[in-house]
Amino acid sequence: MSATFIGMPGSFPKNAEKAVQNSQLRFNLRKATHTIRGKRASVVGELPDWQELRAAGKAIKDHTLRNLDRYLIQMEEAVTRAGGTVHWARDAAEANRIVAGLVKATGETEVVKVKSMATQEINLNDALAAEGITAYETDLAELIVQLGDDFPSHILVPAIHRNRSEIREIFLDKMPKVPENLTDDPPALAEAARLHLRERFLKSKVAISGANFMVAETGTLVVLESEGNGRMCLTLPRTLISVVGIEKLLPSWRDLEVFLQLLPRSSTGERMNPYTSMWTGAVEGQDFHLVLLDNGRTDVLADEVGRQALRCIRCSACLNVCPVYERAGGHAYGSVYPGPIGAILTPQLRGMGSDLDASLPYASSLCGACYEVCPVAIDIPEVLVDLRAKAPHAAAERAGMKVAGWIFNDHKRLAKAQRAATKLRKLVPKRLPGPLSAWTDTRDIPEIPDESFRDWWERTRRSERSE
C-alpha cells in the first residue's frame, strides 16, 4: 500500500455517503456479507452449546486481560526457553523499527507476509519500504489489495469490495508474467496467483506474520488460515518475525479448544479452518522473533467499559451482520478495523482527535446485531454509547440537546412546547432547514396532531369526572 489509513481525511458520514452511491460496491458487499452470514448461522446452529462456548470464550479472555502482566512475562519466558527472541514495542514506530532492524540484519531486501491485522495496523509495509525492504502479501485477498494499491475493506475478506472482473484487471495490470488470455474465471485467477506466489515462497529468506493466538503456558503461536500460504511462509524462510498484539494471549493450551471452535464458525462459517499452524520458539536452522505490540492497548485496558473490545478475536462476524457496514463498506471507517468492532476499537486505540475518529462511535444505529453474533460477547452497543459520551460534540448540537433536556425536565414545559408545536404546525415546511434537512431529503415528516396525548388525557379525564 502506498498510503496509510492513519490521518485519513473526512468523517464516517461523508465517506459513507460516497460509498452508498456506488451501486456496484453495494451489490458486492451485500452478496458477500449475506453469503457468509448464512454460512455462519447454519454452522453455529449445529452446536447446542454455542452460548456456553461463547461464555467460556468471554471468561477466558477476561481472566487473561485481568492478569495480562503475569501471562505476558510467562509468554516471554517460554518463547526464550524455546530459542526465540522476544521484543517489546510500545507503539507502531517502535514495532516498525524493530522489524526493519531484524530484516536488515539478515541482509535481505524482500520479505513474504502472512495475512496479519497487527502489521497493517502499524503500517509495516510502508515502514519497510522506507528502509528499502519490499514486503509481499501472500494471502490472496491481501495480494489483490496490495497489487491494486488499495486499502483492505474487511477483516477476513480484505478484497470484499472487488468483484472478479476487477480482480482480473488488477492482475493483468500489476502481476508480472500473468498470461495475457487470463479470464475472470475464479480457478484461472487463483492459478495465476498461485504461480506468482510460489516463486515468492521459494525465493524468500524472511517471513513476517501475526498470530491469532499465543499460549502463555507453552510459548506457542497459532495461525488459522484457509489457503496454506501462511504455512508456506512459516516453514520455508530462515527467519520468522511475528508481530502480535499483547491481547492475543491465552493462558493455557487447553484454552485453545474453545477458540478453535469459536473462530472458524464465526468468521468463515466453517466447522474447522483448513490450516492451523502452531509453532513454539525456533525450529532448527530458523531464527524466530516475537514482537509484542502495545500501540494503545494498555490504555484500552484501563477503560472499564471499553476494555471488552480487547476480547476481540478478529472473526468479523460483526461486520457481516452490520447493516451500516453493508451499505458503507470498509473504507468509510478509515482504519484496518472496519465495521462495528472498528467503530469501538479504532477510536480507543487512536483517540478521538480527528473528525473521522470522533465520528466512528456514531457509525451505528445501535441495532445490536453485532453483539448477538460476537463469539466473545463484546457488548458493542454499550461501548459505542460509552464512547459517544466521551466524544467531542458540535456546539449547535450541544445547545439543542440542552434545550431538549430542559424541556424534558419538567412536564409543564413539555406540555407548553407541545401546544406551541400544534399552533405553529401549519408553518412547518415539507423540507426542513439545517441539519434536519437530512431527514426530509428522503422522508416525509409526521403531521403534528391537534392535541398531545397528555392534553387529551386531561381533557377527557375532566369530562369523565364531571359526568
Added chain:
Amino acid sequence: MRVALFITCVNDTLFPGTGKAVVSLLRRLGCDVDFPAAQTCCGQMHVNTGYRAEGVRLARHFTEVFAGYDAVVAPSGSCAAMVREQYPKLARPGSKGAAAIAEVAPKVYELSEFLIDVLKVEDVGAYFPHRVTYHPTCHSLRGLHLGDRPTRLLQHVRGLELVPLPGAEECCGFGGTFAVKNPAVSAAMGADKTRSILDTGAEVLCAADNSCLMHIGGTLSRQKTGVRTMHLAEILASTEEVQ
C-alpha cells in the same frame, strides 16, 4: 393492580392515537389505567447521543414518577428496553439511584409483554380485516427479546391476514439521531426495508415502536406507496364498532 401508562415523549407529542389505543385496549381488558402527569421522557435520546448527564437526570425523574406502581406499560419496545437494559448501567452500584432503578425497572413492560406475560391474554378481541406485515424493530427484538409475542397477538385478531416480512430482523435505519447524523446510510437502509415491505403486498406495516414507523412511514409516504404504518396498539384496539 395499579397500572401506569408510560406514553413516551414521541408518542405523547406526535402519535397520541397510539396512547388512546392503549388506554381503550387496557380498559377493555379490565385494567384501571393511570397516567402520571409528571412523566416526560426516558432519556434515551440523550444517553445514546452521548449526553449522559442529561440522560441520568431524566432517568432519575422517571424512577421518581413511576415508583409505587405494580406495572408500567409502555407502547414502545425501544423505551422499555432503555429503562430495563440501559438504566442499570447509568447508576453507580450500591447508590440510591441504583436501588431506585432496581425497584422500578423490572416492572416496566412493553405492551405485548404486559398483555401476554401479565394479563395472560393472546386474543384481545380485536377485529382488523386487512393484510398486515410486522417489523419486529431492533430494540424489541434484541433488547427486550419480545420474540413472537406481538405476532401471536396479531394472529388472534379476527379478519387480519399476517404476511411474513423478508429480512424482518434487519434494522430499518432509524437509530434515533443516527437518522440525522448518518443520513445517507440511514436512507439506504430505509429504502431496502421499504422494498421488502412492498414485496409482501401488505396494506399495513405494523410495529411496536412509532419512532421506527416514523422513519419507515416517512419513506413509504415520500415514495407514494400507499402502504400505511400502524402501531401494534392501534390494531389491537380495533374492534368491529371502530371499523
